[in-house]
Amino acid sequence: MKTHGGGNDGGVAGAVVEFRTSRPEIFDFLLQEGFQVSFVDRCTIREFLCCQLALCGDYTEKNIQTIFLNSRPVDDVDAAVLRGDDRLALSAAMPGLVGATMRKRGFFAKMRHSISHDSAGGDDRAAGRGKRCLIQVKLFNLLARDLARDFLARGIFFPVERLCTLLGRRPVRFFADLNAVSVNGEPLDSPKEMEDRLRPLSGCVQLRLLGD
C-alpha cells in the first residue's frame, strides 16, 4: 500500500479518498465529529478563516456566531491565536439562553466568563509562525452544511476506523450522491466499496473533494 499525503499540507494519511459530489453537505456526520486540516501555525482565527480558507466578510461575521478554541468560547477572532493540535469548533448562532451565552461577544457572554477563551498571555506567535501543521476542526449545524465544500476541497484528515463505522451507518442515498470515488488513485466500481477498501487500514484517511 502506497502512503499518500505528507508534503506541504502538514498531514500524513494512510490513504487518500477522492470523490465528486454535488452535495458535499452529506458529509456533515463527520464534520461535526471533528477532522484535521492543515494550516499555517500561529495565525489568528480570522487569518485562518479569511486568508487560509477564503471565508471572509459577511458570511464569517453573520453566520459563524459561536466559536470554541480548545472548548473555550471565543469572543475576539483577531486575538485568539491557533497553534498546531488545537481544536477549533465553529457553529451558527444557537437558540435559548445558553445558546445566546455561547455567542461571540453576545449579550450574555458574562454568564460563561470562567470558561471563555483568554487571548491574553502566552504571546509566542513569532516562535513557530509560518510552519504548516494540523489543527482539528469541528463544524456544527448549518456551518457543516455551508462549509462542507470549502473544507473537503482542501482535503481533510479523519481516523479511518471511525470513518468505516460511520460509513456503515449511512443510508443508501449517501452513496448514490457520490461519484468517481477513488482510493489511492484507484477508481472504485461502486462508492459502497469504500468501507471494505478502507477497513484494513489504520491511522487517518484524507478525504478530498475534486472539482468539476
Add this chain to the structure above:
Amino acid sequence: MDRIIRIDVGAPGGPRVTEEGLGKYAGFGGRALTSAIVCAEVPPTCHPLGPENKLVIAPGLMAGSAASTSGRLSVGCKSPLTGGIKEANSGGQAAHYLGRLGIAAIVLEGEHNGSDLYKITVNTDGVKVEVDKSLALLPNYALCEKLKETCGDSVAVISIGPAGERKMSNSTIAVTDPEFRPSRHAGRGGVGAVMGSKGVKAIIVDPAGTKMRKPVDPEKFKAANRAFVEGLKRHGVTGQGLPVYGTNILTNVLNEAGGYPAYNFGQGQFDRAADISGETQAALEDERGGPGSSTHGCHRGCSIQCSGTYYDKDGNYLTKQPEYETVWAHGGNCGISDLDVVAKLDFLDDNYGFDTIEMGVSIGVAMEAGVIEFGDAEGAIRLVEEAGQGTPLGCILGAGAATVARCFGVERAPVVKGQAMPAYDPRAVKGIGVTYATSTQGADHTAGYAVAPNILKVGGDIDPLSPEGQADVSRNLQIATAALDSTGFCLFVAFAILDQQDTFDAMVETINAMHGLSLTGDDVVELGKTILRMERGFNASAGFTKEHDRLPSYFTREPLKPHNVVFDVPGEELDQVHAF
C-alpha cells in the same frame, strides 16, 4: 377571553361548574394569570395534594388569535415537587381552542372525595363533567385513542397519565398536538399530580363553532403580525437552525463548551455526543420519515416549527422529536448514546405522563447509586416501565430525583428546591447557575431565557464581557421571561426579538393591536416584575428563605472537567437577584 371557569370537584352532590368574569385578574393571561390566582387563592402552606390547592390552566393573552407562534399554555398550582409556586408551560392545540372559546382560565378546586374519575368537556354549549371510570390508569396515547371514538380528533385533550393519577411528584399534564397525539406536556413540577388529586383525568376542549378571535385593530394587527413572522423567518436561529435541527442543535455546542452534564453531572463532556446530536437526529428523522420529518410545529400557527417526528427503523411513528433536554437527560446524562433508546424513553414518559428532565435525572441518580449501570439502555427502559406501573421502585423514581437520592443515600442530586436541573452544567455556565438557584420555580432553564433584555434595558446597559453582574443579567432575564410567558408567545421567538429591534417592535405591536393597548417596553418589564414579586411572596409564605436560593453544595466543591471549575458565585450576589 373574559371568562374564568371554576370546577369545584368537592361540591355537595358532585362537581359544580361556575363561570365568572376576570374581575381583579383583568389584563392577565398565561403565567401572570395562573400565578395571580394561585397567590390570591391558595394558602402557601397547604399540602399540594390537599383540597386547598388549585390547578389553574390558562392560555396566554394572544391565544385564539392569528398571532404567529402564540399558542403556549400555562398550568399553575402549588408544586408537589418543589413545595413552591409552579408554572409549567406546554405547546399543543388546547391554548388556541380555549382562547377561541373565550376562556381565560379553567380552575380545578375543592376536595375530591371517593374514587370517581372525571372527564370534562368544554365547548360552545358550556362545560360538562362526567364520571368515566373506564379511563382509569389509561396511558395518554391509549386514552386519546379511546376519546377519539366519541369526540373525534378535531378537539384538543388535556390529560394525565397513570403518573398523575398516582399523584407522583414527577407527573405531567399532556396536551394533544395537531395530529391529536398527547405529545406536548406541561412537564415540570408535578402538575399532573394536582390534576390527579382533583380526580380529573381529561379535559376535552372542542372548538367546533368558534372562530379565530378578532383583533381590536385588524389592519394594524395584520401588518404587525406579518412583520413579526418575517422577522422570525429572517433570523438564523428561528428561520433556519431551529426548523432544521430542533432544540437538540444544542448538544454539540454544549458538549464542546464543556458544559454538557454527562453521567449525572459527573463531567462536562460526553464522548459520544455526536451520536445523539441534533444534526444526527434530524438526518435520521428525514431518512426514516422522508424529507421534512424533522420540521414540525407543536401547534398550528407556529412559524418556527422547532419540533419534528421520530420514526422507528421501519418508518412507524415512535414519538415526537425528542427535545434537547430529553436527549440529554436520557442520553448523555445516563451514558446512553442510542437515539432509538432515547426516543423510546421519550415515548414512555409521554405515555405515562412523566417529565423527561426529571425522569432522566432520576435515572442518572439511580445509576450513580448502582441500581443499574451508566449506559444500561435496557435497564433505563425497565425503570421507566416500573415507574409507569407504580411498582415500589417505580414510585421512588416517580417521586423525582431528590427523593431517589434520599432513598439510595446519594449526595449528588442535581436539584434546586427539589426540582432536577436541566441540561446545562452551572459550573461551566455560572449565569445559568444563578438562575437555577434563584428562580421561583426550582432549577429551570426556561426561567431565564434570552428575551431581549438589551432592548428592554431592564436595569441598564451591561458589558457582556465583564464577569461581574451575573445577578443583574439573571434578574433581567427572569423578569422578561415572566412577561413573555404571560402572552402565550413561545420563548423561542426570543432570539429574533433579541437581535432584531423591528421584530421586537412588531411583536409588541401585535399585542397592542389585538387588545387595543399601547404597551411599551416599560410596561412589559413592570408586568414581569409584578409576576415575580407575587411568586416570591408565595414562596416566602410557603417557608422558602434565601438559603433555598442556593445550588447543592457539591457544585461548589467538586470541579467539573474539562475546565475544572466549580460554582463560586457568592451567596450575597445570589441574594441580589430579586432585590428590585
